[in-house]
Amino acid sequence: MQMVFKKWGNGTGLLFSKEFLQMAGLALNDAVDAEIVDGKIVLTPKFRHRSLKERAAEYGGELNLTGEYDWGEPTGREVW
Numbered sequence: 142m143q144m145v146f147k148k149w150g151n152g153t154g155l156l157f158s159k160e161f162l163q164m165a166g167l168a169l170n171d172a173v174d175a176e177i178v179d180g181k182i183v184l185t186p187k188f189r190h191r192s193l194k195e196r197a198a199e200y201g202g203e204l205n206l207t208g209e210y211d212w213g214e215p216t217g218r219e220v221w
Contacts, residue, residue: 142161144156144157165186166186167186171186171187171189172186172187172189173185173186173187174186174187
């Protein structure tokens with residue numbers, strides 16, 4: 142894919158198509174690390190925290206937040 146640098150405010154920018162970003166696993170407002178490696182610009186996705194809704198989608202949308210969870214006996218100076 143050939144691209145052209147364009148003036149963007151006081152800086153310079155590249156525009157990526159939505160399809161191109163999807164192929165890279167990126168979306169609007171995702172953060173990336175940029176570095177120069179052997180004279181090439183390399184963009185690497187940064188870790189992104191997912192929302193509770195996104196995490197629940199991995200489990201078919203079921204959170205199963207009912208009931209209590211037994212964490213075991215106190216191990217320190219907890220007061221119950």
